[in-house]
Structures are given as C-alpha cells and as structure tokens.
Amino acid sequence: DAKTTQPNSMESNEEEPVHLPCNHSTISGTDYIHWYRQLPSQGPEYVIHGLTSNVNNRMASLAIAEDRKSSTLILHRATLRDAAVYYCVSLFTSGTYKYIFGTGTRLKVLA
Amino acid sequence: KAGVTQTPRYLIKTRGQQVTLSCSPISGHRSVSWYQQTPGQGLQFLFEYFSETQRNKGNFPGRFSGRQFSNSRSEMNVSTLELGDSALYLCASSLTTGTYEQYFGPGTRLTVT
Numbered sequence: 001d002a003k004t005t006q007p008n009s010m011e012s013n014e015e016e017p018v019h020l021p022c023n024h025s026t027i028s029g030t031d032y033i034h035w036y037r038q039l040p041s042q043g044p045e046y047v048i049h050g051l052t053s054n055v056n057n058r059m060a061s062l063a064i065a066e067d068r069k070s071s072t073l074i075l076h077r078a079t080l081r082d083a084a085v086y087y088c089v090s091l092f093t094s095g096t097y098k099y100i101f102g103t104g105t106r107l108k109v110l111a
Numbered sequence: 112k113a114g115v116t117q118t119p120r121y122l123i124k125t126r127g128q129q130v131t132l133s134c135s136p137i138s139g140h141r142s143v144s145w146y147q148q149t150p151g152q153g154l155q156f157l158f159e160y161f162s163e164t165q166r167n168k169g170n171f172p173g174r175f176s177g178r179q180f181s182n183s184r185s186e187m188n189v190s191t192l193e194l195g196d197s198a199l200y201l202c203a204s205s206l207t208t209g210t211y212e213q214y215f216g217p218g219t220r221l222t223v224t
Contacts, residue, residue: 043215
C-alpha cells in the first residue's frame with residue numbers, strides 16, 4: 001500500500017497563503033490523492049482530491065507533481081478557522097479501494 | 112441534509128467484553144467505511160461496506176467485524192476487548208464505493224478498562 005509522508009506541524013500568518021507538502025513516492029499510477037482536515041473534536045472533513053492534474057475548488061487547490069511522487073495542498077488565504085490537522089491520503093485502488101491516511105500536519109494560524 | 116450520525120458518542124467497557132457501534136450514513140449514500148483513530152497509530156482503515164457486502168478490509172484481527180443493513184446503516188462489532196482497542200472509532204459515508212469523497216461522523220470514543 002502506498003504511504004504518505006507529511007511534516008508534523010506548520011505555522012502560517014492569517015490572510016497569507018499556505019502550502020502543505022506531502023510525499024507519496026510509492027504511489028501507483030491509479031492511486032488518487034485526497035486531502036482531509038480534522039478540527040478539534042470533529043471527524044475529518046473532505047478538502048480536495050486529484051489523480052494527475054492540478055485541481056481547484058472553493059476550499060483549496062491541489063498541485064500534483066508531474067512524476068506524482070509528491071503533492072501540495074494550497075490554502076490561498078489562511079484564516080483562524082483553517083487551524084486543523086491536514087491529512088494527505090492515498091486511495092489505494094489496486095483491485096479494491098482503501099484509504100491510507102498519512103500522519104497529518106498540524107497547521108497553526110497566527111492572528 | 113443531515114450528516115453522518117454515530118451512536119453512542121462515548122462508551123466505557125471492560126477488557127474481555129464485546130461492543131457494538133452504530134453508524135447512520137447521509138441519506139442516499141450507500142457506502143460506509145470504518146476507521147480507528149489512536150494517538151500512536153493515527154487513522155487506520157478498518158473496512159468498507161457497500162450494498163450490504165464488505166468490499167474492503169484493513170489489517171485488523173478478526174475480532175473486528177461489521178455489517179450493513181438494507182437501509183445502508185452499519186454496525187461495527189469488537190469482541191473480546193483489549194486495552195489497546197481504546198480509540199476513537201469513526202464512520203464515513205460516500206455515495207458509492209470508489210474514489211468519491213467521504214463524509215465523516217463525529218466518532219464514538221471507546222475506553223476499555
């Protein structure tokens with residue numbers, strides 16, 4: 001199963017962009033990359049997902065490297081409500097579908 | 112639209128007992144997945160049910176089992192509880208099995224003493 005590696009923690013100033021990196025060097029060609037975030041005392045919340053090309057939605061952007069060995073979640077303007085643990089998740093698709101969660105990056109947003 | 116609901120929210124059990132957790136998915140969602148979250152191991156996939164059939168399974172012992180009913184509601188059972196089973200158990204639903212985004216419930220906090 002593909003594994004993902006993320007920094008344990010990051011800090012950002014409010015209103016500034018945040019780039020959260022993820023390494024998934026063992027990912028296969030059909031494994032999707034998903035991002036979820038978890039606020040304190042809540043279940044994870046879906047943020048974005050992609051396979052090969054960059055993706056945008058109202059919450060964030062996902063930039064996937066051309067060799068697919070890494071990706072970056074981009075929050076365009078961090079707010080205090082974005083403080084959470086962000087998980088890079090590989091969706092193992094060989095025969096079955098199985099979510100493999102990374103260890104997560106705790107994002108701290110400074111006012 | 113109501114979100115994913117899990118009952119109970121908190122549970123305390125004794126080692127050796129068994130426990131059943133319940134999950135009601137978002138209306139119209141047919142896939143339900145279960146996860147275990149602990150400080151040491153993080154979020155780990157347990158299994159997924161779709162159309163009342165277990166479709167995928169993580170690396171957990173046979174003490175962990177589940178089922179899904181015709182209305183897509185799901186239950187998870189853990190038999191012969193061990194201290195290490197203390198965790199937050201999360202349920203997630205999605206429209207169907209595959210690459211679709213999952214919607215998580217608030218979880219059931221299980222403490223084994």
